[in-house]
Amino acid sequence: MATVYARLGKELFLNIHNISRTVRKEEVALAAAKKMAQDKETVLHIVMLPWLAFGHMIPNLELAKLIAEKGQRVSFVSTPRNIERLPKVSQNLATLINFVKLPLPKVQNLPQNAEATTDVPYDAVQYLKKAYDALEEPFTRFLQSSKADWLFYDFIPFWAPSVASKLGIKSAFYSICTSPFLGFLGPPSFLIDNDSPRQKPEDYIVVPPWVTFPSTVAFRYYEIMRIVDSLSSQNNSGFSDTYRYGASIQNCDIAVVRGCTEFEPEWFHLLENIYQKPVLPVGQLPSTAPVGSEDNETWRWMKDWLDKQARGSVVYVAFGSEAKPTQDEVTEIALGLEKSELPFFWVLRVQRGPFDPDVLRLPEGFEERTKARGVVCTSWAPQLKILEHVAVGGFLTHSGWTSVVEAIQNEKPLVLLTFLADQGINARVLEEKKMGYSVPRDERDGSFSSDSVAESLKLVLVEEEGKIYRERIKEMKDLFVNGERQNRYIDNLIHNLKKLSNV
Structure with a gap:
């Protein structure tokens, strides 16, 4: 009889021990779940x-x-x-x-x-x-x-x-x-x-x-x-x-x-x-896209113009909110756009704020000669919406990284023309990875010609030799967006x- 009681006591002890282990596991799991919930509820x-x-x-x-x-x-x-x-x-x-x-x-x-x-x-x-x-x-x-x-x-x-x-x-x-x-x-x-x-x-x-x-x-x-x-x-x-x-x-x-x-x-x-x-x-x-940008009147006239252009034919030109080319550079860019014979949409900041005494000017007769295939906008423009448009086939940019990302998310190949800050470093990275082509320039003073602008644009947007830049941007899109x-x-x-x- 003593042996029976001993066996029953041992079984009871083991059952209680197992129940305790189960309870402890459940308590640990509950505490972990509670911590995860608190972590999610914690607002920084x-x-x-x-x-x-x-x-x-x-x-x-x-x-x-x-x-x-x-x-x-x-x-x-x-x-x-x-x-x-x-x-x-x-x-x-x-x-x-x-x-x-x-x-x-x-x-x-x-x-x-x-x-x-x-x-x-x-x-x-x-x-x-x-x-x-x-x-x-x-x-x-x-x-x-x-x-x-x-x-x-x-x-x-x-x-x-x-x-x-x-x-x-x-x-x-x-x-x-x-x-x-x-x-x-x-x-x-x-x-x-x-x-x-x-x-x-x-x-x-x-x-x-x-x-x-x-x-x-x-x-x-x-x-x-x-x-x-x-x-x-x-x-x-x-x-x-x-x-x-x-x-x-x-x-x-x-x-x-x-x-x-x-x-x-x-x-x-x-x-x-x-x-x-x-x-x-x-x-x-x-x-x-900014909230409410669809109804913007400025965008409507731009869209009307872009809608009339052939798919992938337009060069979009913009250098961000800080970069301002010199007068000589503006002249060469303008003449380069003219020589390229490509349609273009150029957002040109003619001065940095109202206190800037150096107001940029386009070459004499440029707008008249190119009005059938080009637009020069000297006010604000919705860059993201322009780059989204199917008519845009390439982007002449200063290599500012926000502009680079916006181009890649819309699969627009890049022609690079640097001016300030980190833009030169960004351009080297893009060159290394065959994601952008830099306009050839004098290594000392940075000068460039209208011919080099025209040739660079045609290379990246049209010519077979520049196909690598058009394809590479598409390949990189998923990585960026x-x-x-x-x-x-x-x-x-x-x-x-x-x-x-x-x-």
Whole structure:
């Protein structure tokens, strides 16, 4: 009988033990599920502080929209006039994106109402940077009351990460420029210190020693000379752009970079090595059409003209909101378009804001001679909608990355003509990958002829020899605009932001 009781006791113990194990497993699974649910329910508040250039503000807004679509809150900080000029966001995102208007402090030599680089001549941009630096105090006051989890900031406000750190807010340097450009710039210590290995313009026209893989990515001499003033701390803003980049990168918690590892893996790997901190790609951020753009009267007359042109025949010409060709360059571009005998739609900025004294002019008789097959538009034009039109067969562009992405998402081959900033580096990347053809230029002064413009356009749009550029753009489209891939990049970004901020 004792043996029977012992056996029953052992069985009872084992049953209770098994039940306890099952309960514990269920409790662990329930806790994990609860944590996942809480993670999904946790809403981040991200403050975005872009530089006052539309080539920077628009990619910031595109990222803000993608973050808001995931249910996270964004405060987008800029000046009143810039916010009024930004594309409107859809109704369903308006509750999650808060536009914060900070008036731009007045600075001597900066024209009244000038709040973006598009409003002023190139020489006055340094005063705009100085005014932007004066936003530090009002921005600090806003950040103190914002209850933000993260600050995303551009390269100009190099002071922003220190402000965030003092308030216990994590910071991310968000670069709208690509990983090849950042990789070419090099380690933050070189950008900040005066003993940088780059001491003269010629040092920027060779591949730097920290780029250990085969590459042709470097500036041309004429490209670096066009922006050499921004490399000097003697400019009127008080800080060189290289210093701003270096301090911005050195003081952030993480770097967030526009681009994807499938397109430029070696460059992202290089950044991780030279930054010694997390570098998160956020995809190519393909542009979305502004809300209500379908009914725009400006677009209607443009569409009417494009509808009359043969499929794939039109050259679209535009150089962004900042790049302004010289008068000689405008003349050669115009005569090149005329000699190409191709239909064209040219968006020409004749001056940078109302205070620009140098108003560009077309060659005498040009518009009359080409009116049967060309349009020159000197006001705003909806670039994305123009590139979407089937009549457009190619794009003569400055190589600004937003324009490049918009061309690729619409399968338009690229003819490249660089002017400012990172455009030369972008052009080298596109040349390497056979995604764009650069107009031949003099290596020293950057001059080019109307014949080289005409020949480049015909090569890329029409001739058999240029078929590789037309086909390559189509091949790259999925890599740039695949919705699932872009979605994964944003999911990964938000996951890492929550993980790093312990929310």
